[in-house]
Amino acid sequence: MTESRGSVAVELASPWRRIAAYLINNAIYYSIIFIGLRIYNATFDFESEALGQNIVRPFELWFLSDYQSTEPVSSVFGLLFVFEKTHDLSSIFLYIILPVTIFALWQTIQMSITGQSIGKRFMKIKVIKTTGQNSGFASTVLMREILFNILVGLALLFIFTPTSINFILSSFNTQFTLIIIIYLRKLIFPFICLIMLFFKKTNRRTL
Numbered sequence: 001m002t003e004s005r006g007s008v009a010v011e012l013a014s015p016w017r018r019i020a021a022y023l024i025n026n027a028i029y030y031s032i033i034f035i036g037l038r039i040y041n042a043t044f045d046f047e048s049e050a051l052g053q054n055i056v057r058p059f060e061l062w063f064l065s066d067y068q069s070t071e072p073v074s075s076v077f078g079l080l081f082v083f084e085k086t087h088d089l090s091s092i093f094l095y096i097i098l099p100v101t102i103f104a105l106w107q108t109i110q111m112s113i114t115g116q117s118i119g120k121r122f123m124k125i126k127v128i129k130t131t132g133q134n135s136g137f138a139s140t141v142l143m144r145e146i147l148f149n150i151l152v153g154l155a156l157l158f159i160f161t162p163t164s165i166n167f168i169l170s171s172f173n174t175q176f177t178l179i180i181i182i183y184l185r186k187l188i189f190p191f192i193c194l195i196m197l198f199f200k201k202t203n204r205r206t207l
Helices: 015-043 076-081 089-114 118-123 136-159 162-172 175-196
Strands: 002-004 007-009
Touching: 015 089, 015 118, 089 118, 089 136, 136 175
Parallel strands: none
Antiparallel strands: 002 007
């Protein structure tokens, strides 16, 4: 980065570096969950013989753990609301929720102070303002992560309404179709962002 007469010139991070940074962050995140679920699975004594589903419903966690339960949840944070009769809540908090929370806080602090997550630090890239200054918490975390994901969630409610989903299922009526819908909902905005990474005219800015 060089400065001249109040202007700032920077080298834009390549799409591949940004993709790699994203994958590194997610690899660490899911590794934490994987280890926590494995430890919990090894220490928790199952009494029910009717255990048929994983504790976490998303597919990406199905293959990470053989933990089974009659009451799966829809996300990692859903583990906070499972029933004490079925699960050991203190162990869930200790092995899964606490490590994930610490990781999230560390990422938040680092992004706020340096503009770098762990993945970005590995790839030697960072988030800055157009002036070259540090973006801080408001830009790098509040708007770029929290507000963006809230807006994406609201947009998906309008794109994939219960009526449209039921119509598609009634037309095809297969479990595979339902899986496609679930992952289409999750991947549509990341896919748009992935395409936008390659437009240099907009400084490779994504949504």
